[in-house]
Amino acid sequence: PDTMVSVSCAVFAARAVPRAPSASRSPTRLAAARDGDASASSSSSSAVPSPPPRRDYASLFARGAEGGCPPLFLAPMEGLGDRRLRRALARSTGGFDEACREFTRVPGALSQGAKPEKLLRGIALNGYAADELLLLGEDFSAEERNLLAAQLMGSNPDLIEQCAKFLATEGNAPRVDLNCGCPANVVTGKGAGSSLLRDPEAVYDCVAAVSRGVAGTGCAVSLKLRSGYDDRGLLKENLLAAQAGGAQFVTLHPRTRREGYTGNARWEDIAFAVDLLDVPVVGNGDVTSPAKAFELVERTNCAGVMIGRGAVQDPLIFRRIKAAFAERRRDLSGEESEKSENFAKAETERDGAFLFGDHDENEPAAITRFLRAFAAEAFAGEALPGTRVRASKRLSASDLEKFKLGKLKQVCKYLFAANPGLTPYLAEVLTADADAGADAEATLARIERLVEAHWRPPEDVLVDAFSMRAGYERGMRDGGKAVQSTFVTAKSRTEEE
Structure with a gap:
């Protein structure tokens, strides 16, 4: 088995740096497929000049390499980081360089008689x-008004290729990302998401399919993956497979599918990926403050930072990080850097004041602005979220109220749990019941008053609502005690070591 792993890694590495075919190379299906892809790509590229990229990712990554703030990505999060959250953040606090739509499921097969x-x-x-x-206009600065990236999830290369083609040609996507990270059983049970990580050949086949689909359009290809399925045994092969398949950069969440969102992310996996690959690596996992962003970049040398849950816990996090990096750049003036924590403390200990472009705004007011923007998105319309439905399928007034309350609770699970001043009130918010007369607008007003009175700079907390959903449901009747088990304080890795 060890010999087979070595051979496979060597084959992926050989593809990552193009070279003439050799008779000594492994005659596997993967090697043959890759040789065929390379030939097709070579012949097509010589006949038709490549169009300019829709997004200049090279310049974006160069910003961090030149001492500025590395690019900050808002992570795609199914059920949480959807259109409502993206637009609310953009309208209120902003700061991220690019957002990516949550995954689109590509079927494993088409039914008989379907029109493909x-x-x-x-x-x-x-x-x-x-x-x-882009449609947000003046609510988003010119620097931050960028196209939304797309993400596909599936396991059938032929169907993935066709979906990628539609996104690139008709959808005008700047980038199509392949999801190899989703840990949900409903996804992995169908061979998609993180289940692809059990077979590096499948990773290669699916990434190569995206590359073929977007060829000649100026659309970039990327991959988001975890460190492995049950363990990290195939991390190297999967990374090389992604690069060989044509990924122009990869994003690594350094937890396995089995680990879910528990414990601390193993940033050493990101450092390993950076050393291994020739393409940029974006680090993801446990970034909940400027200090953590500094630490991640310094420890791993990653080219960018992706933030998911941290952006819901603290909607100001992207602004904080950019301000902290700018301050560090001014303070350094060519001198050796101080410890990351010092910069973050200086930035966050400003009596709740936060700088937004040309005007000052205190943090509670900024958070309230985010909540109102989110509510405006979540409360709009009467159809089921994310779907086009007939009038007969529209939500009833009662169900619509439950939906609105549910969206508020979803955000507050993160926002309140990470904030020491608000945590004691989380149970109150989560027990709001439409059947008992709770009203979404009134609940929003109550949340705003709580934020105004009790908001404090957030702590480094990892909110694991994904793994502890049952705890929320059980714990609300005991005064919220079970809620405390849904998050853990993120200790400094320096202290741990």
């Missing part, structure tokens, strides 16, 4: 709008 082109076009483009954030 029509069906796959509908799947790929349903709910995706590359200009989703």
